[in-house]
Amino acid sequence: xxxxxxxxxxxxxxxxxxxxxxxxxxxxxxxxxxxxxxxxxxxxxxxxxxxxxxxxxxxxxxxxxxxxxxxxxxxxxxxxxxxxxxxxxxxxxxxxxxxxxxxxxxxxxxxxxxxxxxxxxxxxxxxxxxxxxxxxxxxxxxxxxxxxxxxxxxxxxxxxxxxxxxxxxxxxxxxxxxxxxxxxxxxxxxxxxxxxxxxxxxxxxxxxxxxxxxxxxxxxxxxxxxxxxxxxxxxxxxxxxxxxxxxxxxxxxxxxxxxxxxxxxxxxxxxxxxxxxxxxxxxxxxxxxxxxxxxxxxxxxxxxxxxxxxxxxxxxxxxxxxxxxxxxxxxxxxxxxxxxxxxxxxxxxxxxxxxxxxxxxxxxxxxxxxxxxxxxxxxxxxxxxxxxxxxxxxxxxxxxxxxxxxxxxxxxxxxxxxxxxxxxxxxxxxxxxxxxxxxxxxxxxxxxxxxxxxxxxxxxxxxxxxxxxxxxxxxxxxxxxxxxxxxxxxxxxxxxxxxxxxxxxxxxxxxxxxxxxxxxxxxxxxxxxxxxxxxxxxx
Amino acid sequence: xxxxxxxxxxxxxxxxxxxxxxxxxxxxxxxxxxxxxxxxxxxxxxxxxxxxxxxxxxxxxxxxxxxxxxxxxxxxxxxxxxxxxxxxxxxxxxxxxxxxxxxxxxxxxxxxxxxxxxxxxxxxxxxxxxxxxxxxxx
Numbered sequence: 020x021x022x023x024x025x026x027x028x029x030x031x032x033x034x035x036x037x038x039x040x041x042x043x044x045x046x047x048x049x050x051x052x053x054x055x056x057x058x059x060x061x062x063x064x065x066x067x068x069x070x071x072x073x074x075x076x077x078x079x080x081x082x083x084x085x086x087x088x089x090x091x092x093x094x095x096x097x098x099x100x101x102x103x104x105x106x107x108x109x110x111x112x113x114x115x116x117x118x119x120x121x122x123x124x125x126x127x128x129x130x131x132x133x134x135x136x137x138x139x140x141x142x143x144x145x146x147x148x149x150x151x152x153x154x155x156x157x158x159x160x161x162x163x164x165x166x167x168x169x170x171x172x173x174x175x176x177x178x179x180x181x182x183x184x185x186x187x188x189x190x191x192x193x194x195x196x197x198x199x200x201x202x203x204x205x206x207x208x209x210x211x212x213x214x215x216x217x218x219x220x221x222x223x224x225x226x227x228x229x230x231x232x233x234x235x236x237x238x239x240x241x242x243x244x245x246x247x248x249x250x251x252x253x254x255x256x257x258x259x260x261x262x263x264x265x266x267x268x269x270x271x272x273x274x275x276x277x278x279x280x281x282x283x284x285x286x287x288x289x290x291x292x293x294x295x296x297x298x299x300x301x302x303x304x305x306x307x308x309x310x311x312x313x314x315x316x317x318x319x320x321x322x323x324x325x326x327x328x329x330x331x332x333x334x335x336x337x338x339x340x341x342x343x344x345x346x347x348x349x350x351x352x353x354x355x356x357x358x359x360x361x362x363x364x365x366x367x368x369x370x371x372x373x374x375x376x377x378x379x380x381x382x383x384x385x386x387x388x389x390x391x392x393x394x395x396x397x398x399x400x401x402x403x404x405x406x407x408x409x410x411x412x413x414x415x416x417x418x419x420x421x422x423x424x425x426x427x428x429x430x431x432x433x434x435x436x437x438x439x440x441x442x443x444x445x446x447x448x449x450x451x452x453x454x455x456x457x458x459x460x461x462x463x464x465x466x467x468x469x470x471x472x473x474x475x476x477x478x479x480x481x482x483x484x485x486x487x488x489x490x491x492x493x494x495x496x497x498x499x500x501x502x503x504x505x506x507x508x509x510x511x512x513x514x515x516x517x518x519x520x521x522x523x524x525x526x527x528x529x530x531x532x533x534x535x536x537x538x539x540x541x542x543x544x545x546x547x548x549x550x551x552x553x554x555x556x557x558x
Numbered sequence: 559x560x561x562x563x564x565x566x567x568x569x570x571x572x573x574x575x576x577x578x579x580x581x582x583x584x585x586x587x588x589x590x591x592x593x594x595x596x597x598x599x600x601x602x603x604x605x606x607x608x609x610x611x612x613x614x615x616x617x618x619x620x621x622x623x624x625x626x627x628x629x630x631x632x633x634x635x636x637x638x639x640x641x642x643x644x645x646x647x648x649x650x651x652x653x654x655x656x657x658x659x660x661x662x663x664x665x666x667x668x669x670x671x672x673x674x675x676x677x678x679x680x681x682x683x684x685x686x687x688x689x690x691x692x693x694x695x696x
Binding site: 068071072073074075076189190191192193218219227228229230231232233237239240347348349350352353354355358383384386387389390391394395397399400401402403404405407408411412 | 602603604605606636639640643644647648650652657658659660663664667668669671672675676677679680681682683684685686687688689690691692693695696
């Protein structure tokens with residue numbers, strides 16, 4: 020039994036993260052009747068903080084409740100939900116709740132560089148965007164104003180801008196300043212990271228950051244922007260929010276238009292919502308999965324999938340993490356989790372040969388791992404106490420994002436083996452690998468970190484590097500954007516080639532992942548899309 | 559800019575959140591060494607003169623009586639010492655093969671070991687921008 024809602028919105032937004040929230044907000048402000056469907060629950064910040072402090076193991080996901088109807092990958096056991104088909108794991112986390120994954124991020128709000136969108140024409144690798152940087156520059160500016168970004172002016176290898184950041188850059192920590200001195204001597208551009216976190220001022224009725232040092236997994240005071248803000252603003256502008264609505268099917272009419280979305284409630288009731296326009300903003304894995312689950316007579320391979328590109332070209336920033344002990348006590352863990360970055364490896368002719376990178380000096384308190392290791396060594400008493408203190412003051416971590424190229428064989432699809440979640444929906448099955456384009460860059464990254472560590476007084480041979488590649492939750496590519504309907508899913512307006520009233524708002528549309536965090540570009544494209552839809556809908 | 563906002567925060571925390579994490583009545587079920595004797599062992603092994611109640615109560619609840627007795631009499635195996643120190647330093651009891659249990663968070667001794675320079679994550683560290691100052695311990 021399927022129940023059709025009597026209410027017919029002009030715009031149905033599927034997903035209530037930053038992308039869905041910003042599209043919905045724009046459209047609602049323009050007077051459209053907007054409904055937002057969210058698979059997970061609404062969250063209260065104070066509950067998340069309590070859950071974090073009381074959690075047995077404090078991970079990126081520990082504050083976030085697991086709801087049976089909207090499972091989400093966990094840190095220690097991502098294969099409980101994602102089905103890892105290899106050859107490498109795609110160990111991503113995302114939050115299925117109102118606000119989405121920007122509940123747990125470091126608020127890094129980097130713009131792409133113009134060349135990030137011209138990889139093919141400039142360097143002969145990857146794909147070009149069907150957009151020019153300056154097409155979205157005004158939307159970057161609007162996204163920065165909406166989110167409250169604090170950033171540096173005229174910093175090297177930061178993208179060109181038509182105006183200043185809404186707030187000046189957050190001050191560097193003592194640790195960052197020491198790094199900056201050493202890195203500058205080595206010839207690196209080391210700059211303040213642009214961040215959507217209120218810097219020493221109230222912005223948009225949110226408080227200034229007071230250095231809770233807990234951006235990931237939860238900012239306790241809301242100084243840091245999170246996607247629930249966009250959803251709440253959309254609601255204030257008149258949008259309706261439905262939670263516990265797990266969309267599993269889009270219906271295609273005889274003329275190729277989407278006619279309705281169907282969702283399951285936590286108790287497995289099936290609801291159908293008809294609308295004039297649809298925006299899929301359900302994230303980089305759930306979004307393509309919905310399209311691929313929606314096989315039907317008018318879309319035999321799934322919705323928006325005549326190109327066979329839905330689910331393909333899955334990317335992330337294959338990451339590295341290296342730790343060492345500096346000679347001097349620098350005390351990482353004071354202030355925001357990441358304050359600065361090395362940017363001069365973001366672009367250059369080398370990109371024809373190997374991946375671009377952004378390196379970051381991690382500013383997270385390392386004391387727990389250090390204490391456990393010291394106890395395991397058998398230290399006790401004053402020796403233990405002093406070892407914990409001495410090592411915590413000196414433990415440095417440098418991480419890196421490496422740019423991965425789109426590869427159609429990296430893909431997400433609904434389980435091909437009938438593996439389902441608690442609602443009976445197929446779980447996401449992932450095939451994923453990382454090629455030599457990244458491997459060559461990662462090898463160079465290690466050598467550079469070794470040199471940096473030596474400059475800071477690390478003992479020779481003491482730098483520890485991670486095995487393989489670390490995930491960074493920058494899930495991109497699986498509904499890729501392009502001009503050619505034969506090899507892409509959406510056009511430059513993020514409208515699906517196959518269905519004139521279906522758009523996608525997600526990093527899944529990105530033709531390149533670049534070497535920087537993807538959220539600001541998600542937000543810029545979402546605002547642009549919301550404006551586009553509102554303009555088109557205007558009588 | 560305040561000189562020691564972190565110390566003020568810890569003072570505030572003493573006697574607040576810790577108690578909330580310990581089930582009422584749990585302590586009455588424990589046997590083994592006396593509380594003062596066990597506390598003395600905790601002080602010696604941890605290197606701290608003061609053990610917050612949340613941690614001491616947690617250790618008394620989590621560790622078997624015979625382990626506590628051995629710790630109090632200085633006859634514990636290394637495993638027992640490490641179990642106790644793990645709980646005191648991290649606030650968590652994490653026995654091998656069993657689910658971890660949190661007994662305290664902000665009171666964990668690892669944070670006390672660095673409190674002049676680092677705040678406990680999730681608690682405000684000081685006035686906005688405080689992190690630009692050179693840490694006390696640097």
